[in-house]
Amino acid sequence: MMAVKPAALGEIPEVAERGGWRRAVLEFCRARPLGAIGAVVVLINILVGLGAHVIAPYDPLATDYGAMLARPSAGHWLGTDAFGRDVLSRIIYGSRTAMLVGFACAFLGATLGAVIGVTSAYFAGKVDLLIQRVMDIFLAFPLIILALAVVSILGTGIENVIMAITIPMIPRAALVARSSALAIREMPYVDAARAAGFSHRRIILRHMLPNVMAPYLIMLTAYLGQAILLEASLSFLGLGVAEPTPAWGLMLRGAAVQFAESAPWMAIFPGFAISLAVFAFNLFGDSLRDALDPRLRTQ
Amino acid sequence: MRRRLGLLTVILAATLAVPAGAQEKPRYGGELIFAVPSEPPSYDAHREETFGVIHPLAPHYNTLLRPDPADKTATRIVGDLAESWTISKDGRTYTLKLRRGVKFHDGSEMTSKDVKASYDKIIFPPAGVASDRKGEYLDVEAVQAPDPYTVVFRLKWTSGSFLMSLASPWNWIYKADILAKDMRWYETNVMGTGPFVFVEHVKGSHWVGKRNPNYWDKGKPYLDGYRAIFIRDSAAQVSAVRGERAHIQFRGFSPAERDNLVAALGSKIAVQESPWDCALLVAMNHEKKPFDDKRVRRALTLALDRYQGSQALSKIAIVKEVAGVQVPGTPFATPPAELEKLVGYWRDINKSRAEARRLLKEAGVADGFAFTFKNRGIPMPYEPVGIWLIDQWRQIGLNVKQEVIEAAKYYAELRGGNFEAAMDFQCGYIVEPDLDLYKFQSKDKSPANYSRYTDRVLDELYEKQSRAVDADERRKAIREFERRLVDEEAHYLYTLQWHRIIPHNARVRGWTVSPSHYLNQQLDTVWLAE
Numbered sequence: 119m120m121a122v123k124p125a126a127l128g129e130i131p132e133v134a135e136r137g138g139w140r141r142a143v144l145e146f147c148r149a150r151p152l153g154a155i156g157a158v159v160v161l162i163n164i165l166v167g168l169g170a171h172v173i174a175p176y177d178p179l180a181t182d183y184g185a186m187l188a189r190p191s192a193g194h195w196l197g198t199d200a201f202g203r204d205v206l207s208r209i210i211y212g213s214r215t216a217m218l219v220g221f222a223c224a225f226l227g228a229t230l231g232a233v234i235g236v237t238s239a240y241f242a243g244k245v246d247l248l249i250q251r252v253m254d255i256f257l258a259f260p261l262i263i264l265a266l267a268v269v270s271i272l273g274t275g276i277e278n279v280i281m282a283i284t285i286p287m288i289p290r291a292a293l294v295a296r297s298s299a300l301a302i303r304e305m306p307y308v309d310a311a312r313a314a315g316f317s318h319r320r321i322i323l324r325h326m327l328p329n330v331m332a333p334y335l336i337m338l339t340a341y342l343g344q345a346i347l348l349e350a351s352l353s354f355l356g357l358g359v360a361e362p363t364p365a366w367g368l369m370l371r372g373a374a375v376q377f378a379e380s381a382p383w384m385a386i387f388p389g390f391a392i393s394l395a396v397f398a399f400n401l402f403g404d405s406l407r408d409a410l411d412p413r414l415r416t417q
Numbered sequence: 418m419r420r421r422l423g424l425l426t427v428i429l430a431a432t433l434a435v436p437a438g439a440q441e442k443p444r445y446g447g448e449l450i451f452a453v454p455s456e457p458p459s460y461d462a463h464r465e466e467t468f469g470v471i472h473p474l475a476p477h478y479n480t481l482l483r484p485d486p487a488d489k490t491a492t493r494i495v496g497d498l499a500e501s502w503t504i505s506k507d508g509r510t511y512t513l514k515l516r517r518g519v520k521f522h523d524g525s526e527m528t529s530k531d532v533k534a535s536y537d538k539i540i541f542p543p544a545g546v547a548s549d550r551k552g553e554y555l556d557v558e559a560v561q562a563p564d565p566y567t568v569v570f571r572l573k574w575t576s577g578s579f580l581m582s583l584a585s586p587w588n589w590i591y592k593a594d595i596l597a598k599d600m601r602w603y604e605t606n607v608m609g610t611g612p613f614v615f616v617e618h619v620k621g622s623h624w625v626g627k628r629n630p631n632y633w634d635k636g637k638p639y640l641d642g643y644r645a646i647f648i649r650d651s652a653a654q655v656s657a658v659r660g661e662r663a664h665i666q667f668r669g670f671s672p673a674e675r676d677n678l679v680a681a682l683g684s685k686i687a688v689q690e691s692p693w694d695c696a697l698l699v700a701m702n703h704e705k706k707p708f709d710d711k712r713v714r715r716a717l718t719l720a721l722d723r724y725q726g727s728q729a730l731s732k733i734a735i736v737k738e739v740a741g742v743q744v745p746g747t748p749f750a751t752p753p754a755e756l757e758k759l760v761g762y763w764r765d766i767n768k769s770r771a772e773a774r775r776l777l778k779e780a781g782v783a784d785g786f787a788f789t790f791k792n793r794g795i796p797m798p799y800e801p802v803g804i805w806l807i808d809q810w811r812q813i814g815l816n817v818k819q820e821v822i823e824a825a826k827y828y829a830e831l832r833g834g835n836f837e838a839a840m841d842f843q844c845g846y847i848v849e850p851d852l853d854l855y856k857f858q859s860k861d862k863s864p865a866n867y868s869r870y871t872d873r874v875l876d877e878l879y880e881k882q883s884r885a886v887d888a889d890e891r892r893k894a895i896r897e898f899e900r901r902l903v904d905e906e907a908h909y910l911y912t913l914q915w916h917r918i919i920p921h922n923a924r925v926r927g928w929t930v931s932p933s934h935y936l937n938q939q940l941d942t943v944w945l946a947e
Contacts, residue, residue: 181808183729200733201804274821356794360819361804372800373733375652376673 153405159398167214176204178211178364197383200373211364223283223345231291239299253289332410343399447945449643452666459604464547473624473645475938478589478609491931508575519633529562534593578851612638612941639944665921689930693915695844700867712780714907718761719773720813734801737916784814791839846935
């Protein structure tokens with residue numbers, strides 16, 4: 119995770135000015151076309167997930183034992199799996215699972231991390247020391263290892279997978295948010311808020327958190343891709359969502375491995391869907407970081 | 418299509434090639450190399466329950482009796498260390514005469530003292546010594562050794578299965594003097610009378626045995642030795658056989674793996690297949706609503722199109738036969754025509770599912786009723802059968818969510834009754850109704866009854882079949898037991914019988930597949946062709 123300097127005060131409101139959004143989007147597309155392509159793919163993924171029940175040609179759970187392992191054809195564009203289920207329909211519905219897990223984990227992880235990071239920076243001293251050492255313990259473990267540990271304690275299922283991916287993200291987000299908040303806590307308006315007798319909660323939530331919005335947004339987009347990849351990894355290992363729920367990682371295991379030579383479409387297309395989604399989120403996230411980081415923006 | 422037909426032809430040819438080979442004159446020499454997907458937790462078969470012990474170690478030992486290694490059903494019992502046996506008229510005394518001149522690998526003679534010490538360890542283990550199957554010998558009152566070559570088993574009551582129990586592949590005969598000094602010596606050491614002598618075990622790598630030149634069965638074994646290589650990963654096992662680095666893996670491969678090997682090796686591979694004495698079952702927790710209602714349980718079994726499932730799943734998983742409580746083709750198995758009369762086995766699936774919907778409605782279970790099905794976290798065949806079950810139940814309006822539990826935690830969930838419906842299995846080392854049906858007795862009698870019911874009628878039927886001496890009488894009792902278990906009360910739901918597929922190097926001869934992966938592992942009859 120890369121450390122990001124906080125945006126200077128006033129930059130976010132400038133972008134968010136009434137009527138400025140369209141201009142900002144157009145400027146983003148012009149200056150960073152790859153990021154814009156990433157954003158379009160992300161948008162398509164979201165729309166496909168939301169409208170899966172309308173777009174998918176077949177019920178993703180419907181088996182057809184007469185069409186087991188059918189190769190791609192006009193009837194089944196991306197072929198069928200070992201139970202005769204339409205691969206395209208399962209990929210379409212799988213994007214719903216991926217987006218649900220991705221957005222839930224990224225939002226929860228980045229938000230909780232930001233709150234903890236800002237709180238830690240605000241109180242400083244022993245509170246900061248204690249929180250940071252706890253975060254260090256979590257940071258000592260690679261993301262996937264910690265997620266595996268959490269899911270093996272909590273068990274499988276979509277709710278547990280969301281929790282398992284979110285927990286390792288929190289300390290990473292907290293670290294980034296803290297480094298931004300350390301600068302903010304020295305600002306005169308924070309001193310003024312203290313002098314006015316505002317509560318700690320109000321100062322943290324109303325005055326400090328909004329000012330770490332830039333790194334927060336960058337973390338959010340970066341974590342989306344990571345969460346999708348982690349969900350796919352956990353499902354591939356049999357620790358994520360369970361069959362018959364359509365999920366990209368799940369489609370890569372079991373029969374997809376067994377029939378990798380005779381029915382490669384079972385693995386190729388879900389694998390491509392994962393790659394595309396993660397690539398798109400990363401492109402978009404990187405471009406967003408470049409756009410919001412004042413140092414990079416001036417280069 | 419043409420490619421598939423070609424593959425089918427090759428598989429048929431490979432399968433048919435085996436019996437022809439079995440009639441050839443055995444050739445001496447060579448080292449058999451086989452892959453073992455699991456390692457032995459200890460070297461003592463009396464305490465273990467994994468094939469990881471049997472496959473590498475069984476060639477070092479003998480048992481009193483054993484299923485005929487050439488019998489595909491493994492129900493014909495022949496002598497191993499016992500050359501003959503008699504049963505008293507009241508059926509409670511079994512007298513076995515031992516072979517003379519049988520030597521342990523250290524040169525000492527094996528006598529009835531060793532047999533008694535081994536069986537005492539299995540049936541009456543002292544405190545601190547584990548015996549995994551002592552519960553199977555509750556009917557044994559005493560083991561006696563009246564002279565060096567005679568062993569007598571006195572039973573508390575008659576038992577139709579006792580002879581089979583003496584043929585258990587786990588009951589290796591150990592040396593009495595060693596056991597007298599240290600009952601746990603065999604957990605870490607090897608000393609048997611078997612056709613092969615222990616050479617070395619390198620953990621995580623291999624196990625090696627060499628020919629016993631003083632083996633009591635003159636002329637055997639044919640091999641110079643064997644090497645068991647431990648390979649956990651299924652794809653790596655296939656690669657080992659495909660690359661001719663292993664001749665065989667005795668547990669079994671999936672249909673796809675068989676097809677890959679046949680396509681790659683053609684006539685260099687032979688395939689042996691058999692119904693497997695293992696079945697996946699669904700335990701329905703009688704302590705949870707609505708599974709306490711037999712109409713709901715019957716609806717769940719009525720939803721299954723077992724015949725179509727057999728056709729479809731046998732292409733992708735190690736399941737195949739539609740069966741009742743016994744392995745098809747074995748002496749007490751229900752004939753197909755009779756099986757089709759049981760609930761859930763009807764040929765007309767539309768009629769079956771209409772009846773299932775009616776029963777659910779009558780039991781007050783609404784359309785779309787949701788429940789969680791717990792499945793064991795082992796891919797084959799649990800995963801495909803789980804997907805199939807959920808799909809079948811969906812077709813009678815049930816909304817089933819699957820929860821996959823990691824294998825090590827799975828039985829804690831089942832034993833604790835923390836489930837609504839769950840996958841369970843029944844695997845036997847020999848096809849024998851007592852051993853196959855034991856688990857279905859009431860929960861106070863059978864800890865493995867995960868459906869958690871009490872059914873005294875079923876208990877009586879179990880005892881009736883177990884104590885029946887006449888085969889026809891026993892068969893009738895087993896039919897009654899089966900009808901009550903899977904039809905009238907639907908306490909448990911049978912899915913499909915496992916199907917054992919052993920593709921092996923065509924040079925391997927003298928080995929016959931059986932319904933259990935615990936059997937035929939002494940390797941005394943195995944040889945390698947040119």
